Amino acid sequence: MRTVKAEEVTEALAKVAVNANYDIGPEMLRAFDQALAAEKSEAGQEVIRQIQENARIARQECVPYCQDTGFAVVFAEVGQDVHVEGNLTDAINAGIRKAYTAGYLRKSILNDPIERKNTGDNTPAVIHYDVVPGDKIRLTFGAKGGGSENMSKQAMLKPADGLEGVKKFVLETVSSGGANACPPLVIGVGLGGTFEKSCILSKKAAMRSPFHRNPDPFYAALEDDLKESLNKLGIGPMGYGGTVTVLGVNIEVHPCHLVALPVAVNVNCHADRHGEVEL
């Protein structure tokens, strides 16, 4: 059995989290280039140019791309043949603490939804564990902005609502909340599973690159179809009106119960900051 020290996890995650907040990454930059070429409204083009310039400044000067450096979300795929020396959850939180403190990132996490005292170091992270074959640990980090998270929705549709019902729900969610979520957006859709499974899948989808299609051709086509429909909403960059409302739609799917059709839409902004590391 392979051994990984807790400190290694902390160090590696801290690096990924700081870097994701400073550098939006080549795939998002490519998405912005394509958005600028596709956008028809002048105000929309100006927004995209500002976003591109912002990305350049943030990367060059090592400052956060957005001041809301988000809730730290970590998908941890832990190989069943790896032993962690120390406490893995503590190690992950220590990595977030280090990143948000040493990296001058904003601390936005409160101790309790009602008491609402800042924890001071942006911990705890939201961690989703998955045990997988192998002897590696793969951590996928996302900095999830609160403004776009607030526009996300879940629905337990009726099976009779079918594919049309799913499309309608995605369109309605973006139509009502999209302008407030800093478009152009990346939309994560979680389809199937139980109530909570659909939400977790939608987060996973929202953290996926807008260039990676679902491996199932049916869902890959649905992703393209939804992107086209969402861009017809006219919301445009920052909601000022335009032809680019979303940069991409990603769908993740899970089997579901015979009486259910759960669908969750996790809205991500253009500050789609994520990164991963394998240990």
Add this chain to the structure above:
Amino acid sequence: MAEYILKTPLTDADVQKLRIGDSVRLSGTIYTARDAAHKRMVEGLDNGQPLPFDIKGSLVYYVGPSPTKPGNVIGSAGPTTAYRMDPYAPRLMEIGMKGMIAKGKRNDAVKEAMAKHKVVYLGATGGAAALIAKCIKKCDVIAYEDLGPEAVRRLEVEDMPLVVVTDCHGGDLYIEGRKQYEVR
């Protein structure tokens, strides 16, 4: 869509010429406040306490910056979503606030108060926080230091790039702009 260069403080005439879609480069002094600061300011007003800055002709920027790196004026400082300040904004308009800088839609009560008191709502590009920080030349915390990123700051800005998203004539870019591009 016109382009304007504006300097603070703003007058009624400055505000009245602005229409949705116009772009604005703003220079001068502005003040930051968001959820907790608005709550305190309005509660203070209710108890007869003065505001921590001169509200006449002022612009309030809804922002909670990231921590300042050594050697920088301020951390990244893009706008936060405005609707959470909707319950407080009309009160500040009544006593002379002339502009708000943020992102996202406002409710009807805010829009009505804007028309009544001649106030403009300017949109800053959400998420363009490093870019906007470049326009901020000076930053001083002037009240509610205990609120951290939510403390009230006085900012000196130069050529801050903004768009008129709601004007005092009832125009709302979130509605009108979308109408132009929506394909039904």
